[in-house]
Amino acid sequence: MPRPREFDEERVVAAIRQVFWDKGYAATSVDDLMRASGLGKGSLYGAFGDKHQLFLRVLREYNDTNDRMLRERLASVPQAIDFVREFAHGPSRDSTGASAQRGCLLANSTAELATSMPDVAAEARRSYDATAGILTEAIERAQCEGDVDPGVDAGEVAYAVLAAQLGVVALGRTGMGVEALASAAESALTRLLPSPGR
Amino acid sequence: MPRPREFDEERVVAAIRQVFWDKGYAATSVDDLMRASGLGKGSLYGAFGDKHQLFLRVLREYNDTNDRMLRERLASVPQAIDFVREFAHGPSRDSTGASAQRGCLLANSTAELATSMPDVAAEARRSYDATAGILTEAIERAQCEGDVDPGVDAGEVAYAVLAAQLGVVALGRTGMGVEALASAAESALTRLLPSPGR
DNA sequence: CGCGTTGCTGACCAGTCAGGCCAGAATTCA
DNA sequence: TGAATTCTGGCCTGACTGGTCAGCAACGCG
Numbered sequence: 001m002p003r004p005r006e007f008d009e010e011r012v013v014a015a016i017r018q019v020f021w022d023k024g025y026a027a028t029s030v031d032d033l034m035r036a037s038g039l040g041k042g043s044l045y046g047a048f049g050d051k052h053q054l055f056l057r058v059l060r061e062y063n064d065t066n067d068r069m070l071r072e073r074l075a076s077v078p079q080a081i082d083f084v085r086e087f088a089h090g091p092s093r094d095s096t097g098a099s100a101q102r103g104c105l106l107a108n109s110t111a112e113l114a115t116s117m118p119d120v121a122a123e124a125r126r127s128y129d130a131t132a133g134i135l136t137e138a139i140e141r142a143q144c145e146g147d148v149d150p151g152v153d154a155g156e157v158a159y160a161v162l163a164a165q166l167g168v169v170a171l172g173r174t175g176m177g178v179e180a181l182a183s184a185a186e187s188a189l190t191r192l193l194p195s196p197g198r
Numbered sequence: 199m200p201r202p203r204e205f206d207e208e209r210v211v212a213a214i215r216q217v218f219w220d221k222g223y224a225a226t227s228v229d230d231l232m233r234a235s236g237l238g239k240g241s242l243y244g245a246f247g248d249k250h251q252l253f254l255r256v257l258r259e260y261n262d263t264n265d266r267m268l269r270e271r272l273a274s275v276p277q278a279i280d281f282v283r284e285f286a287h288g289p290s291r292d293s294t295g296a297s298a299q300r301g302c303l304l305a306n307s308t309a310e311l312a313t314s315m316p317d318v319a320a321e322a323r324r325s326y327d328a329t330a331g332i333l334t335e336a337i338e339r340a341q342c343e344g345d346v347d348p349g350v351d352a353g354e355v356a357y358a359v360l361a362a363q364l365g366v367v368a369l370g371r372t373g374m375g376v377e378a379l380a381s382a383a384e385s386a387l388t389r390l391l392p393s394p395g396r
Numbered sequence: 397c398g399c400g401t402t403g404c405t406g407a408c409c410a411g412t413c414a415g416g417c418c419a420g421a422a423t424t425c426a
Numbered sequence: 427t428g429a430a431t432t433c434t435g436g437c438c439t440g441a442c443t444g445g446t447c448a449g450c451a452a453c454g455c456g
Contacts, residue, residue, distance in 0.1 A: 022313055022314075023313070023314060024224060024310050024311070024313075024314075025224075026222060026223075026224030026225040027224040027314065101312065101313065101319075102313065103309065103312070103313075107309060107368060108309045108310065110309075110368065110371050110372060111301065111305060111306045111308075111309030111310060111368065111371060112222050112306065112309060112310040113222070114299065114301070114371040114372060114373070115220055115221070115222075115299065115300065115301075115371075116220075116221060116222075116225065121299075121371065121372050121373050122372075122373075124371070124372040125372035125373060125374060128369060128372060128374075153385075156381060156382070156385045157385060157389075159369070159378065159381070159382035159385070160362065160382050160383075160385040160386035160389070162365065162369070162382075163361075163362050163365030163366045163368070163369055163382050163383070163386060164358065164361050164362045164365055164386060165365065166364065166365035166368040166369065167360065167361030167362055167363065167364035167365035167366075167368070168361045168365075170305060170308065170309065170361070170364040170365070170368060171326060171357070171360070171361055171364065173308050173309060173312040173313075173319065173322070174308060174312060174319050174320075174322040174323035174326060175312070175319050175320075175323060176323060176326075180357065183354060183357070184354070184357035184358050184360075184361050185358075185361070187351075187354045187355060187357070187358040187390075188358040188361060188362060188386075188390065191355075191358070191389045191390050191392070192385075192386065192389050192390070194389070
């Protein structure tokens with residue numbers, strides 16, 4: 001009975017995510033979102049609510065996707081520690097450094113909005129806690145398998161690893177070279193996760 | 199012969215820094231700056247140029263002050279390593295967590311603006327490099343005095359320490375408790391800067 | 397073939413934005 | 427005192443903001 005949607009919701013959200021990611025929340029106008037999504041203002045507001053709700057939706061999907069990807073990778077790779085290393089290199093996986101400079105949508109958003117938008121701060125905290133949880137499991141598994149010194153407190157170190165990774169991402173936003181970023185990440189990781197044969 | 203300034207430039211810059219710090223760049227209107235500084239639009243534009251120039255000036259002074267403070271502390275304290283530890287706790291030095299949640303003006307600005315304002319990215323990189331340099335010296339001194347394992351590459355570890363600190367500050371913006379932040383920072387620091395007796 | 401329900405479109409709103417401008421006040425020197 | 431100069435703060439502009447809404451279009455059901 002109703003007229004069906006003419007747009008692919010997923011594609012729209014993806015397009016809008018790119019804009020928020022590149023420009024930040026406040027600097028993104030609804031006009032930008034209209035142009036990126038190809039939708040009219042009415043459609044946008046009808047489907048997603050206002051700018052704030054739309055942003056939160058984008059952010060939540062981004063976080064969920066990241067968490068899912070992280071969990072999948074850590075479950076399938078026997079040497080979880082290797083992935084944790086790779087993970088700590090953050091977004092600097094391409095050699096151009098372009099994606100490294102783009103940074104992380106969650107980290108950027110939190111830095112910009114945590115003060116003025118409590119729900120963004122809460123979402124960030126939820127996501128970081130989830131990441132730390134996944135990391136903790138991976139580290140514990142690595143300890144069982146003898147890849148990490150069993151003497152360290154996995155939960156505590158997980159937050160330290162998360163912080164180091166966040167810091168590397170933050171440094172990446174300045175346009176620092178990917179080699180320097182990788183070196184800092186590698187240096188942090190090898191010390192935060194000492195192998196048992198030390 | 200000219201009419202002298204009626205306002206204290208330093209106080210004005212300080213007031214404006216607070217606004218930018220709390221609200222971010224894009225969300226701060228020139229009206230906000232006028233109200234915070236008590237100046238009219240003409241005075242503001244005459245003395246500092248447009249919003250962008252004003253922001254850059256605030257950011258540069260903020261960074262210079264931080265660098266100077268860091269250098270002073272590290273020069274006067276015999277056990278540099280202790281201060282590095284303290285430094286890594288970042289802005290979480292009050293128990294309320296309010297300043298921890300406010301974060302760091304430089305980190306916030308970089309996350310918000312690095313993509314769209316290359317001069318902000320450049321200033322951030324300059325400041326981070328300066329911080330890393332200061333840290334490197336402090337770590338080397340600590341190595342000479344036997345407080346840090348002389349086997350580690352001070353320059354490399356300095357960036358790892360900087361990253362860890364930046365990450366802790368980023369976590370702090372989510373409203374995470376100061377104890378958790380301090381624990382993560384402490385955990386990162388003791389592992390990044392191992393004492394030689396081990 | 398209507399009819400009800402929903403989606404789409406674009407015009408429109410009041411409010412805010414950054415920035416330019418200027419008349420007059422304030423200050424100094426001659 | 428008068429001339430020169432600069433500061434000051436309000437006013438103006440016109441572009442843009444996020445958001446609303448009335449009217450039209452497309453669909454399935456009866």
